[in-house]
Amino acid sequence: MHIFLPLLNILFLFTLVVGCGGPQKADTAMDAKPLVVATTTQLSDLARQIGGDHIEVVSLMKPGVDPHSYQASAQDITNLHSADFVLFHGLSLEGKIARVLENVKKKGKFHFSPCVALPKEQLIQGEDTSAPIDPHLWFSPDLWIQCGHLLSQKFSEFLPQNQESFASNFLQFKQSVKELDHWGKALVGGLPETSRTLITSHDAFRYFGRHFDIRVVALQGINTIAEAGLADRTNLVDFIRKHHSPALFVESSVNPKALKEIARETGSVIGGTLFSDALGSDSQFAQGPKGENLPTSTWQGMMAHNLRTIEKALQKTQ
Numbered sequence: 001m002h003i004f005l006p007l008l009n010i011l012f013l014f015t016l017v018v019g020c021g022g023p024q025k026a027d028t029a030m031d032a033k034p035l036v037v038a039t040t041t042q043l044s045d046l047a048r049q050i051g052g053d054h055i056e057v058v059s060l061m062k063p064g065v066d067p068h069s070y071q072a073s074a075q076d077i078t079n080l081h082s083a084d085f086v087l088f089h090g091l092s093l094e095g096k097i098a099r100v101l102e103n104v105k106k107k108g109k110f111h112f113s114p115c116v117a118l119p120k121e122q123l124i125q126g127e128d129t130s131a132p133i134d135p136h137l138w139f140s141p142d143l144w145i146q147c148g149h150l151l152s153q154k155f156s157e158f159l160p161q162n163q164e165s166f167a168s169n170f171l172q173f174k175q176s177v178k179e180l181d182h183w184g185k186a187l188v189g190g191l192p193e194t195s196r197t198l199i200t201s202h203d204a205f206r207y208f209g210r211h212f213d214i215r216v217v218a219l220q221g222i223n224t225i226a227e228a229g230l231a232d233r234t235n236l237v238d239f240i241r242k243h244h245s246p247a248l249f250v251e252s253s254v255n256p257k258a259l260k261e262i263a264r265e266t267g268s269v270i271g272g273t274l275f276s277d278a279l280g281s282d283s284q285f286a287q288g289p290k291g292e293n294l295p296t297s298t299w300q301g302m303m304a305h306n307l308r309t310i311e312k313a314l315q316k317t318q
């Protein structure tokens, strides 16, 4: 009797594990998708558009968050360590979490930046080669398509069984970006030459200006870490008065206070809020080229919102 009791207990436990917990656990494991943790909202959106249903995406940064000054939370560290694939921007955009990202890299996970992999000659740099590269390259439709292509290739290495799906998602993404690009060029191209100046809080729109042929002027440089000095402010006020610039644009991820004061001082108006370093939310929409509603949490929605806001404000001022 005594000999059989432990055996029965073991059998009982085995039944519990296999009968209740076991299969449930196995199902969960089979259903779980690989976890892609992306630093910025732009990259999270790109991962979702290219990865589709094959991956789970977690974004460290949320709408309205400034990546230049973003610091990792305890939850971010947990997310990064449980990630199967870490997607980051680089080029000093996420300046404050560089060390955290380095530590994750040492764990040997998939660790990738499509932006860093772009040919350097296509990127915008300051006056000399020691100046930092401008990281705001998602504003160039051409470069963002290239980033999408590089990501689809990397995802194919990561999950080779889904290669065809990633390639087809990329083609769909490329087509929608090109559509928005052609429409945007026609929209901005319709503005008179004299009103094609985009004045913003920080210098995030140089790729946008280069692509859509619009002059860009900003209160601050390409980074928001240091506040604008008195000289920056005076220079901008002088520029606005000299060129009779009628509209200034605040940014969703930058404090609008300084720009609003300058608008008051110069008699200019605030032409609207642009998405600069963060995309919008799932519940905020912009009208796309065909009048369709695009969530501003996507690159396409963000660009449609910015292009329409800029065109409306600068057209009105004629």
Ligand SMILES: [Zn+2]
Pocket: 068, 136, 202, 203, 204, 222, 223, 224, 277
């Ligand atoms: Zn920026």
